[in-house]
Amino acid sequence: MKNQIAALIADVLKDLDVPGITPEVTVPEDSGHGDYTTNVAMILAKTLKKPPMEIALQVKEAITRQLSLVSHKKPIQNIHKGSQKASQKSTSLYILQAIDRVDVTPPGFLNIFLIEASLISQLQQVLKAKEAYGTSQIKVGEGIMVEYGDPNTHKAFHIGHLRNITIGESVARLLEAAGAEVIHTSYQGDVGMHIAKCLYALLNIEAIYHELDHVRTAHDKAKVDFLGGAYAAGSSKFDESEEVKKEVAGINKKIYAKDPQVYPLYQESRQWSLDYFEGVYTRVGTVYKRNYFEGEVYETGKHNVLEGLKKGIFEESEGAIIFPGEKFGLHNRVFITKEGNPTYEGKDMGLGPLQYHDLAKWTKHPVLVIRVVGPEQAGYFQVVFEAQSRLFPELRDKFYHLIAGWVKLKHGKMSSRSGNVVLGEWLLDEAKKAILKIVKKNASNYTESEQNKIAEKAAVAAVKYAFLKVGPTSEIAFDLKESVNFQGDSGPYLQYTYARARSVLRKSQISNPNDQKEGKDKNPHTTLDIEISDLRFDSYHLNPEERAAARLLTHFPDVVAEAGSRLSPGVLCTYLFKLAQSYNLFYAKHTILGGAEKPSAISHQPSAKAESGKLNAASSFRLALTAATAQILKTGLYLLGIETLEQM
């Protein structure tokens, strides 16, 4: 819609001898300023050397002239005779029919108001398109890899990883909604000094070594907790003595060399981590196509760096091999240590080409590899991407570092070295406990397993939403009570609004497409006698709450597109919350079934079903609005990586 209005205005400007302008069209906060607005007149004022009001009035006049040629009531085929321009472009014709009027307000805003019928027809489009509403073709044909999550084996999966995987999953889904072919991947550190420290503790710290056999028979979570503790213990020993440092370095070498003395234990413990991570992925709804491991890229990485050394891309310095980033306004970094091991950056020289190669294999047109990693790596990636591009020129501009902001503790710093971490699953479990209390109170008629399911999904929603709503790069100051809300601007609020809408639909006796898909036996009490598409409300006159809610519905496709192009799920969060608020206000003020206005007693009102057996226009419209809102909430939440609940 936005783009079509922009196109219309661009056409008008062309006729006014101002070609080549794509005006910026936005949705004003205040609906008194129209359904859409543009500031193009003020932008042009300088170049045209005319007052903005004058330009705005000219544009308004031109549009109004076209409007007068297009009657809203006449069928489309009659209009072609009247306007040559309209007949040239069917889209601008469609737009002209949707526009009620154009206002000009100082200092030069052009405010465009849509006719009510256009809102109604857009609402019908939502119901027709169902889950496809909001998807677009903007990035069709683009192959994009999103790498996210990235937990290291032998270390904790902490709330930072949880936020990272939440952001990555949502960004990937948003890109899919824009038509891109998206490959979901992760990259995990399964070799290196941090593993060596952990293994050192497993082998050399008596208390830990003793526990090993016992842990082997424990469940996945106990195993990784144990490894996390071992890593912290090994890490502190490492910092304490030079001797341990040497020993750890020795273990590190042995892992790279697959030395039988340590390798079996390494493999076993590595698998513990991976098994555990699988459980977390399932819990948060992430499925990867491919997990990359440092252990599989360090050799090619090292090889590629050594090749680059021959070409003069890398340099020897103090026994190590570095990339001289300073030559390019960046900073120098070590890629291969003087011991001959590739560093993180060295391994990336193996990862980058592999990722791009895979992307080219799995998609038709590889366009971008998005690596979702913390902000502290911003400088790191500048250097690594530059080095990579010099090594493999075809990789230039194919990689993007999406900063996933930190989750910071309000008090103290989180560090898996010191063992001072908040575990991802701990957070989910705490949220679940808190929600379960609410569920027990509000949904006491549900079975225990139903209550448990509701609490689990709502907990994941609460945590994910809290991580997404603030924008991917901003840091979150984490505090359990403050960060994870169940009321107001929260995941559960959106789920609740959805469940509420679905509940009304169940009671309305109309059949909803979603019911049929999920199995009819889910709603045995629903009498499927009316289809949504049978609802008639074409000439219904909307009240302010209905208009506000319907107006918001039509913004969904633009919002999804914007969130996708900005790689910012927060944009969608803000929108969905506004939509839910607007629906809930409508819900509080008006009765859907029965068409009665609150607070009148319902029993005294005429039934929603008139004598003819048809719903009246108000009920019909409100049910359609309810169905469309539910649809958009479901699609929107899916794009955030959040599941909906039919009842809660």
Add this chain to the structure above:
RNA sequence: GUCCCUAUAGCUCAACGGAUAGAGCACCUCUCUUCUAAAGAGGAAAUGAAGGUUCGAUUCCUUCUAGGGACGCCA
């Protein structure tokens, strides 16, 4: 020391260079004989400082202040 990021209401966060700077939490009032009160209505409350660019600046530029991060053998 060099470079990067951040600074908005008591707290946590929004706001393509646009119109009266929005929400949520917390606080104070109200609303369940009504389709799910995990809801709704109302109240009070903010752009770190100083300059500049612009018709218009929370947004862009400069300086300052305060936090955080990166800067050679960790990942």
